[in-house]
Amino acid sequence: MEHDPGMNLRFKAFLDNESQDSVELALNYCGIEECRPGYFHSPPKRSIYLIHIILRGKGILEIDDQTFHLGENDAFLIPPYRKGSYRADQEEPWVYMWIGFSGLKAYECLAKAGFGQQRLVRQVTCTECLHGIIRKMLEIPQLTLVNELRRNSMMQWFLSELIEEYQVLHKNQDTYSYSAAAYVNYAKEFLAENYNRKVKVNDLAERIGINRSYLAKSFKKMIGCSPQQFLVNLRMEKAVTMLKNTEFPINQIAAEVGYENPLTFSKIFKQRYGISPKNYRGSASSFPTVQNDCVE
DSSP states (O other), rough: EEEOOTTTEEEEHHHEOOOOOOOOOOOHHHHHHHHEOOEEHHHHHHHHSEEEEESSBBEEEETTTTEEEEETTEEEEEEOOOEEEEEEOOSSOEEEEEEEEESSTTHHHHHHHOOOOSOOEEEOHHHHHHHHHHHHHOOOOOHHHHHHEEEEEEEEHHHHHHHHHHHHHGGGTTOOOSSSHHHHHHHHHHHHHHHHHHHOOOHHHHHHOOOOOHHHHHHHHHHHSSSHHHHHHHHHHHHHHHHHOOOOOOOHHHHHHTSSSSHHHHHHHHHSSOOOOHHHTTGGSSOOOOOOOOOO
16 A cells, blocks of 8 residues: 655555456455545556545546536446546545456446446445445555455455445346346245245245345246246145155145145145045056146
């Protein structure tokens, strides 16, 4: 870390990390600046993503042919190989923090945080938390493996705060981190492993990190049925197998597939197959095994 009062800065603290473009995420550098009136900076084009967050004051950002007048709690992104420059206001010069990072998942993280090639500016409300993270990074400037790992973990924490805040602010727009297929596959695996437990769709959606309607809509589109129906089908398949291959009593089979009340189990089984579990067992050889009718 260096402290450089300089000609144009009242205070500047920063550190540089070694560049690591081939990893998923890596910190390149970060810092905090309290600028003098009119302080101008035009960083060289680099292969990294550079975010500034304004703590107080105001100034002007220019990227390509775009001009932004920015102030407290504004954040701006300078993408890789884009030419940008910024100038502190003469009357209320800004104080900002910055973080530069790179890696294979850098763009994905920024997109989830509300940034993009054409979305260069956004508001941030968690500035106090982010400021604290940057300060913690600056407290361990030595280039050791231990410190590098700690700084990278803090950088990921920094990005996670930006992503979480953006998703909370846009929670009604189904802004999720992964594809619908990923959530549906996770839900299917969870249900397959927990079919014998009391599972509610609301709880499953909360566990995954999405809302119930999004899960149900995605399930219906990809699988052909609701999560609840998929679970019932799983339970019935397991019950059929036990009726054919074991001598367990009906109430035990009901419990084994997730039904506390054997009457509820028998009712659902009969609705599904048109015959009671007891009669199915007695005539199993004449009934084909019924597979889950949801579309895979």
